[in-house]
Amino acid sequence: MLMSKLLGERFKEKPGEATSISHIYLLRGGYVRQVTNGIYSLLPPAKRVVSKIENIIRQEMDAIDGQEVLFPVALPGDLWRESGRFDAVGSELVRFKDRGGKDMVLGMTHEEAAVHLARTEAKSYNNYPFMIYQIQTKFRDEPRARGGLIRVREFTMKDAYSFHTSQEDLEAYYEQCLQAYHRIFARAGVPETVCVQSDTGMMGGKVAHEFMLLTDIGEDTIIICDSCDYQSNMEVATGKLPVATTEEGTIEEVHTPNAHTIEEVANMLGVTADKTLKACVFEMEGHKEPLIVFIRGDLQVNEAKLQKVVKATITPFEKYEDTPNLCFGFMGPYNLDARDAKIIFDESLRNEKNLVVGGNKKDYHIKGISISRDIKDADFHDVAEVLEGQECPCCHGKLQFKRGVEVGNIFQLGTRYSESMGMTYIDSDGKAKTPIMGCYGIGVGRLLACIIEARHDEWGPIWPMSVAPWQVHICVLKSKKTDMDAIGNEIYNKLSSKYEVIMDDRNVGAGVQFADADLLGIPVRVVVGEKNLKEGKVELMTRDKSVKKLVDLGDVEKEVAALIAELS
Amino acid sequence: MLMSKLLGERFKEKPGEATSISHIYLLRGGYVRQVTNGIYSLLPPAKRVVSKIENIIRQEMDAIDGQEVLFPVALPGDLWRESGRFDAVGSELVRFKDRGGKDMVLGMTHEEAAVHLARTEAKSYNNYPFMIYQIQTKFRDEPRARGGLIRVREFTMKDAYSFHTSQEDLEAYYEQCLQAYHRIFARAGVPETVCVQSDTGMMGGKVAHEFMLLTDIGEDTIIICDSCDYQSNMEVATGKLPVATTEEGTIEEVHTPNAHTIEEVANMLGVTADKTLKACVFEMEGHKEPLIVFIRGDLQVNEAKLQKVVKATITPFEKYEDTPNLCFGFMGPYNLDARDAKIIFDESLRNEKNLVVGGNKKDYHIKGISISRDIKDADFHDVAEVLEGQECPCCHGKLQFKRGVEVGNIFQLGTRYSESMGMTYIDSDGKAKTPIMGCYGIGVGRLLACIIEARHDEWGPIWPMSVAPWQVHICVLKSKKTDMDAIGNEIYNKLSSKYEVIMDDRNVGAGVQFADADLLGIPVRVVVGEKNLKEGKVELMTRDKSVKKLVDLGDVEKEVAALIAELS
Incomplete structure (x- = not known):
């Protein structure tokens, strides 16, 4: 390529709309251009990186017996009705009518399509297990597109679906896929990607992991133990919590005029927040009764954890007028007239004693409540957000908070889709059974952006050899006296027969050539300049600037080969 | 692969919904499954063929300096408004609103996206010429989806766009691309694909060619000279026509009661249809006045040719009441009171003499009209449909009609998109100029189907080595006495290290294995059976049944290598 x-x-100026490093370099290096909010065209260098990432993914998926297929981008709405997601998923799912008036959707994930294909083809236990995958365009009408390729509306994704006849078989394959993901990220140049437990969200299922690249631009919080290998995202993280108060107290009603918040109550009564109990009230989608969560005063409810417990989407409660028996601002578990409300106690309260709780009447609280002594049949669940510095659930280490970007995720779906869509196979005992599924995704464009986040310097991306758009970049510095082009072409032709080479043949100064080369980030660079040529030499360097040396013109091929081998 | x-x-029965050979085998061989009307999922064998076709296309596009990019599937409506196509294109263009209420479309072709990308990046004449291409999903809400992958609503397409600073440069590149297309079709196994002149349709531009695979299931008519290399599709075909009458006649009004059609008039007056003139009346979109076309009585108007002449979409005329001065059924060019009508004479009339024409009053015709003598300022255009057997426009051969399927098309777009979308570059003279474009498409899935149409027998597809899903198919016939699997595995492991191999390891009869192997259509087959093994031999055959021989077990690798080399 010339x-x-x-x-x-390519350009020097920081683009106004970009804040993350990858977004800046993707624009400045001529890799992508925005077509509209969250939708990009890829220019040749980015397309080349993407193809290489896709090939790495393909090889690793094939290595764990994946079979590549291709599902449609546009899917019939009826298929999504079978799984219940046509109505359940919000406006991030694009719906349209075709010319015949039929509902269609743009695939944002392909569980329905995978089950549709597999359910007519895998009717006997002999066909199992199997995994199918595709690398295809997806559309998700993301309200907060941002960060260049980090969060977009249209993207290329590798999505894989495995089908099993037992939970054990799914778990074994899930572990294989998890290891394949580690290999993919390592080969793509981001071996530091961590695997954390995660929530299953709208996918359903029980066990899930996310692969996170730790980076300050990440919008997810990752919880990592400073001592053991416990890693989790915020939605499922747990931690050990010392009991705040171990001695019983005496129950006593106290006047707390206008003290609505925990801070106000604690101040007024001279205690710390962890010696109080607070009530948080929610509405549950599809339920009339309010959901009351009691939690220790110093903690926050984690809504993702809570939604998993109550199996419903929750929103803050607002229908105060419908529940005159609930005394908002002074609600407590002791002598509560909650009628039809659903009540949950966070695990943090289980062993607490001598707590200040709401008095269930305006301007009153009650002191001295011990949960185990004073509250009957409390329903405990872990719905608290972990705190930075809290004790690890697995060891005595401390939990640290990191920022991360999700580059892949894997889910044990169970029978969530196979059952709702009526997929069965005939088992060896002659009975029809429902297959158990897993699904496994990687966002290709986001991975590209993450590689830049992890591998760059102040001048541009530093592409790993495995995904670099080209392997060798030749800069031919122009001269008025010497015909540099002829020498450049000779090196170019020699190297092109073995490697992917781009040559700067433009009549521009060395400064422009070097700046552009840094933005293209090619691992090996050959600089052909008049001064060195007089000594029969050219300059050889690596993009990361760790190697920079003069080599004999005759040795270029040999030296480039050695450098490429070293960097591969 | 096992x-x-x-x-x-795979199955034996002819699927009820399929009529074309490719559709039947795609279903019977487990290549594709319909998700909804005109939308398919590809199973692993089809995906493998598609990937190989894509790689051939990619290599040939790269060889003519193409740069691979990726445009979005979902595009902003405003971009299509710039070119005028948001409103101009009918309901085959899917339009939807995004969550912000903005108009979006699903790309059915990407001229707008290509200009959007190129217009910010190619601002100097130094950047020209260049060609960018993508291989991407397209959606066209086709009213007549049919024939499996022949005419679908969602499909993978290679679309390329070239940009030039002169018409000559475009034409030279266009020819290069035309040759690249011939190489692509030859490499993909359909070298008999023909290139015909075609209409530019909704793409605009002036010159266009279609690549057609001649097959009875084709819905296009191709006109081919039986003597020279003239090839055209119906929309632009022309032919030479001998003059029907060379002698002048005398003008005479004749009473022709109730003779409305050419047949009725000719019968009544005892002449053949080629000695009459007929009038065809159309409405032109965006015009008030009717369009009257006079043409020789034995010919038909070709609407595509006519639309190109008048530069408007035409429909049959129906507003008779608005034009009382026109005497429908008896309209003729002589003494016609046509007022604001647009009048066109087909070339067939230019030298005709002594014609019967409408008398412009009910139940009357006029005999003896010579166009050159009696009609002033006639505006001649070739708008007639060619007839089978008509003389070739280039030689004295005869035109033959064939059926064909379009597998690719190329267009000289000119400035149709660059001008409407305001794309300019600064030329060497310092002036802003508008680049000249070409575009070049290949439907990947349709090409796959066409290969089956061209390469099959009564048992299934016969894949060319270049695109076959696997290169070698091993059938291991089960036996109760011998452990055939061990021997099969040994051959499989040996061959798999060099070739793409699929092995039938199933415990099914030879008949099922052979029928399935024929449906998978793999070029080279190795049959491992007990009887031959006793003699130390296995059977080696080609899918097209032209080679079938026993080879020594020790020679399998060598013999397979020779056969693959021969077939490649």
Whole structure:
């Protein structure tokens, strides 16, 4: 490839709309251009990186017996009705009518399509287990598109679906896929990607993991133990919590005028927040009764954990007028007239004693409540958000908070889709059974952006050899006296027969050539300049600037080969 | 790959919905499954063929300096408004609103996206010429989806866009691309694909060619000279026509009561249809006045040719009451009171003499009209449909009609998109100029189907080595006495290290294995059976049944290598 013909302008200025490093370099290096909010065209260098990432993914999926297929982008709404997601998923799912008036959706994930295909083809236990995957365009009408390729509305995704006849078989394959993911991220140049437990969200199922690249631009919080290998995202993280008060107290009603918040109550009564109990009230989708969560005063409810417990989408409660028996601002578990409300106690309260709780009447609290002594049949669940520095649930280490970007996720779906869509196979005992599924995703464009986040310097991306758009970049510095092009072409032709080479043949200064080369981030660079040529030499360097040396013109091929081997 | 794990049922019965050979085999061989009307999922064998076709296309596009990019599937409506196509294109263009209420479309072709990307990146004449291409999903809400992958609503397409600073440069590149297309079709196994002149349709532009695979299931008519290499589709075909009458006649009004059709008039007056003139009346979109076309009585108007002449969409005329001065059924060019009508004469009339024409009053015709003598300022255009057997426009051969399927098309777009979308570059003279474009498409799935149409026998597809899903198919026939699996595995492991191999490891009869192997259509087959093994031999055959021989077990690798080389 010649730089003079490469489509894509590179530039120096930081683009106004970009804040993350990857977004800045993707624009400045001529990798992507926005077509509209969250929708990008890829220019040749980015497309080349994407193809290489896709090939790595393909190889690793094939290595664990994956079979590549292709599902449609546009899917019939009726298929999504079978799984219940046509109505359940919000406006991130694009719906449209075809010319015949039929409901269609743009696939944002392909569980329905995978079950549709597999349910007519895998009717005997002999066909199991199997995994099918595709690398295909997806559309998700994301309200908060941002960060260049980090969070977009249209993206290329590898999505895989495995089908099993037992939970054990799913678990064994899930572990294989988890290891394949580690290999993919390592080969793509981000071996530091961590695997954390995660919530299953709208996918359903029980066990899930996310692969996170730790980076300050990440919008997810990752919880990592500073001592053992416990890693989790916020939605499922737990921690050990010392009991705040171990001695019983005496029950006593106290006047707390206008003290609505925990801070106000604690101040007024001279205690710390962890010696109080607070009530949080929610509405549950599809339920009339309010959901009351009691939790220790110093903690926050984690809504993702809570939703999993109550199996419903929750929103803050607002229908105060419908529940005159609940005394908002002064609600407590002791002598509560909650009628039809659903009540949950966070695990943090289980062993607490001598707590200040709401008095269930305006301007009154009650002191001295011990949960185990004073509250009957409390229903305990872990719905609290972990705190930074809290004790690890697995050891005595401390939990640290990190920022991360999700580059892949894997789910044990169970029978969530196979059952709702009526997929069965005939088992060896002659009976019809429902297959158990797993699904496994990687966002290709986001992975590209994450590689830049992890591998760059102040001048541009530093592509790992495995995914670099080209392997060798030749800069031919122009001269008025010497015909540098002829020498450049000779090196270019030699190296092109073995490697992917781009040559800067433009009549521009060395500064522009070097700046552009840094933005293209090619691992090996050959600089052909008049001064060195007089000594019969060219300059050889690596993009990360760790190697920089003069080599004999005759040794270029050998030296480049050695450098490529070293960097591969 | 092991057949026991390959996803996809194969079956014997002809599927009710399929009529074309490719559709039947795609279903019977477990290649595709319909998700909804005109939308398919590809199973592993089809996906493998598609990937190979894509790689051939990619190599040939790269060889003519193409740069691979990726445009979005979902595009902003505003971009299509810039080119005028948001409103101009009918309901085959899917439109939807995003969550912010903005108009979006699903790309059915990407001229707008290509200009959007290129117009910010190619601002100097130095950047030209260049070609960018993508291989991406397209959606076209086709009213007549049919024939399996022949005419679908969602499909993978290679679309390329070239940008030039002169018409000559475009034409030279267009020819290069045309040759690349011939190489692609030859490499994909359909070298008999023909290139015909075609209409530019909704793409705009002036010159266009279609690549057609001649097959009885084709819905297009191709006109081919039986003597020279003239090839055209119906929309632009022309032919030479001998003059029907060379002698002048005398003008005479004749009473022709109730003779409305050419047949009725000719019968009544005892002449053949080629000695009459007929009038065809159309409405032109965006015009008030009617369009009257006079043409020789034995010919038909070709609407595509006519639309190109008048530069408007035409429909049959129906507003008779608005034009009382026109005497429908008896309209003729002589003494016609046509007022604001647009009048066109087909070239067939230019030299005709002594014609019967409408008398412009009810129940009367006029005999003896010579166009050159009696009609002033006639505006001649070729708008007639060619007839089978008509003389070739280039030689004295005869035109033959064939059926064909379009597998690719190329267009000289000119400035149709660059101008409407305001794309300019600065030329060497410092002036802003508008680039000249070409575009070049290949439907990948349709090409796959066409390969089956061209390469099959009564048992299934016969894949060319270049696109076959696997290169070698091993059938291991089960036996109660001998452990055939061990021997099969040994051959499988040996061959798999060099070739793409699928092995039938299922415990099914030879008949089922052979029928399935024929449906998978793999070029080279190795049959491992007990009887031959006793002699130390296995059977080696080609899918097209032209080679079938016993080879020594020790020679399998060598013999397979020779056969693959021969077939490649």
